[in-house]
Amino acid sequence: MAERMLQFTHLPQETPKKRPVGERRADFDEIYKKFDVQKAKAQSSRCSQCGIPFCSIHCPLSNNIPDWLKLTAEGRLEEAYEISSATNTFPEICGRICPQDRLCEGNCVIEKGFESVTIGAVERYITDTAFEKGWVKPITAPVELPYSVGIIGAGPAGLAAAEALRSRGYQVTVYDRHDRVGGLLIYGIPGFKLEKEIVIRRWKWLEDGGIKFELNADIGGKTPFSELRGKHDAILIGTGVYKPREIAGPGAGLPGIVKALDYLITSNRKGLGDNVPDFDSGLLNAAGKRVVVIGGGDTAMDCVRTAVRQGAKSVTCLYRRDRQNMPGSLREVTNAEDEGVVFTWLAAPEAFLGDTSVTGVRATRMHLGLPDASGRMSVDPIAGSSFTVEADLVIKALGFDPEDMPAAFGQKELAITGWGTLKVDPRSFMTSLPGVFAAGDIVRGASLVVWAIRDGRDAAVSIDKYLSEISLKQAAE
Numbered sequence: 073m074a075e076r077m078l079q080f081t082h083l084p085q086e087t088p089k090k091r092p093v094g095e096r097r098a099d100f101d102e103i104y105k106k107f108d109v110q111k112a113k114a115q116s117s118r119c120s121q122c123g124i125p126f127c128s129i130h131c132p133l134s135n136n137i138p139d140w141l142k143l144t145a146e147g148r149l150e151e152a153y154e155i156s157s158a159t160n161t162f163p164e165i166c167g168r169i170c171p172q173d174r175l176c177e178g179n180c181v182i183e184k185g186f187e188s189v190t191i192g193a194v195e196r197y198i199t200d201t202a203f204e205k206g207w208v209k210p211i212t213a214p215v216e217l218p219y220s221v222g223i224i225g226a227g228p229a230g231l232a233a234a235e236a237l238r239s240r241g242y243q244v245t246v247y248d249r250h251d252r253v254g255g256l257l258i259y260g261i262p263g264f265k266l267e268k269e270i271v272i273r274r275w276k277w278l279e280d281g282g283i284k285f286e287l288n289a290d291i292g293g294k295t296p297f298s299e300l301r302g303k304h305d306a307i308l309i310g311t312g313v314y315k316p317r318e319i320a321g322p323g324a325g326l327p328g329i330v331k332a333l334d335y336l337i338t339s340n341r342k343g344l345g346d347n348v349p350d351f352d353s354g355l356l357n358a359a360g361k362r363v364v365v366i367g368g369g370d371t372a373m374d375c376v377r378t379a380v381r382q383g384a385k386s387v388t389c390l391y392r393r394d395r396q397n398m399p400g401s402l403r404e405v406t407n408a409e410d411e412g413v414v415f416t417w418l419a420a421p422e423a424f425l426g427d428t429s430v431t432g433v434r435a436t437r438m439h440l441g442l443p444d445a446s447g448r449m450s451v452d453p454i455a456g457s458s459f460t461v462e463a464d465l466v467i468k469a470l471g472f473d474p475e476d477m478p479a480a481f482g483q484k485e486l487a488i489t490g491w492g493t494l495k496v497d498p499r500s501f502m503t504s505l506p507g508v509f510a511a512g513d514i515v516r517g518a519s520l521v522v523w524a525i526r527d528g529r530d531a532a533v534s535i536d537k538y539l540s541e542i543s544l545k546q547a548a549e
């Protein structure tokens with residue numbers, strides 16, 4: 073092992089090459105190229121195979137990272153794939169969009185002064201190669217069990233649970249109010265981070281494995297929640313969080329001020345070839361406009377970079393904290409800066425200007441104060457520091473809260489937390505309704521894809537236990 077691994081002392085870190093800025097600004101294709109086999113091997117060989125792998129500890133899926141890095145360095149890719157896919161339902165997706173700098177790679181402990189192993193890029197490489205080589209096998213149920221599970225929400229939490237349950241032999245139906253599978257993977261996250269074919273390939277794989285999808289099915293709307301409970305032996309709610317946080321202030325209702333997700337869904341639909349009148353009319357299209365995006369998370373980064381690609385005249389991001397204190401991935405901020413986005417840190421909107429539609433944002437400078445109870449630094453306006461940024465399109469990307477789930481599902485007994493997320497037993501993922509489980513953002517609040525996958529997998533284990541106990545009881549009667 074020694075000669076093959078521990079190469080970090082003389083091999084510098086290399087991430088997959090990015091496409092040139094001029095080229096990537098003009099399309100929605102992913103910006104990173106794939107590693108070639110030599111690069112993947114070489115970069116994997118930088119791993120020091122340390123005794124306590126902090127990368128695994130800080131990966132929400134506890135991926136066996138050192139093992140698959142070693143196998144990749146040795147050219148044993150099929151085995152690397154087996155190990156990688158044992159703990160992660162969608163490794164090629166996490167490899168692309170996890171904020172690795174805050175998770176696995178941020179905790180890589182190869183000697184200080186050397187850059188971390190490029191774990192995400194190798195993870196993506198392994199599974200992309202497995203698909204190309206035909207190593208990704210269809211999901212096979214060992215037996216056909218007579219129990220059915222209804223999953224509400226075809227996002228990563230619902231899909232990870234669906235795979236885990238189907239692999240155990242359950243009859244699984246996934247319901248979604250959208251017309252495509254993937255949740256935020258398909259309609260939120262833009263193609264330049266995650267090409268849609270990657271998500272669609274998994275959709276097909278799940279369908280081929282016998283998972284049924286009922287799309288355009290708005291549960292709590294046209295289809296009552298109670299109908300699903302009558303149909304299935306267990307239910308999993310994985311509906312995500314979709315209520316956008318609003319901005320108050322003079323002019324906040326002016327035309328031209330839009331919600332981030334409306335904007336991103338429109339763009340993603342257009343890219344998927346749909347007929348999208350709000351894009352064609354210019355309502356949700358940044359072409360030729362001066363765009364201001366308000367917020368500093370992943371959603372804001374996706375909006376600014378989408379606007380660049382749509383041909384905006386200028387794109388400015390207003391964020392009330394500074395670069396070091398923004399919630400979005402720093403890698404994506406750098407990518408946005410390279411693509412020409414102007415970041416105005418420590419600035420918050422106080423009013424929106426314009427008569428018939430927005431023409432500008434009046435903002436005030438902020439300064440960072442002491443950390444609050446949550447550990448985040450407080451922000452305070454600086455008196456008399458107002459300035460104006462001209463804008464024809466303002467995109468609000470301030471985060472999301474849960475919808476009122478008990479009301480949406482007509483279930484008063486469905487308990488929620490103080491934040492409006494669903495209250496579940498932390499071990500079993502069961503809600504206050506017997507046989508009804510929940511996972512993903514609707515339990516955690518807006519979080520990450522990798523956490524949704526983890527929760528979906530864990531919830532599936534609990535649902536299996538719950539249904540196995542019912543089966544045993546029935547056998548005893």
Ligand SMILES: Cc1cc2nc3c(=O)[nH]c(=O)nc-3n(C[C@H](O)[C@H](O)[C@H](O)COP(=O)(O)OP(=O)(O)OC[C@H]3O[C@@H](n4cnc5c(N)ncnc54)[C@H](O)[C@@H]3O)c2cc1C
Pocket residue numbers: 169170171224225226227228229230247248249250254255256257260261265289290291292293310311312313336370371374480511512513514518519520521522524
């Ligand atoms: C713009 C944006 C960019 C992001 N970028 C990243 C990133 O780069 N990396 C990362 O790790 N995370 C990112 N995230 C966060 C990540 O997408 C979420 O944490 C993750 O998708 C949550 O998964 P989920 O399955 O819980 O919910 P979702 O992905 O939201 O899926 C929920 C599904 O439930 C469906 N649904 C909701 N209500 C109903 C109903 N009543 N009936 C039927 N169906 C319903 C929805 O249509 C949706 O398909 C981003 C989020 C956003 C908004």
Ligand code: SF4
Pocket residue numbers: 130131132133134135137160166167170172175176177191192195522
């Ligand atoms: S799933 Fe995410 S955190 Fe875990 S190893 Fe992969 S990229 Fe890192």
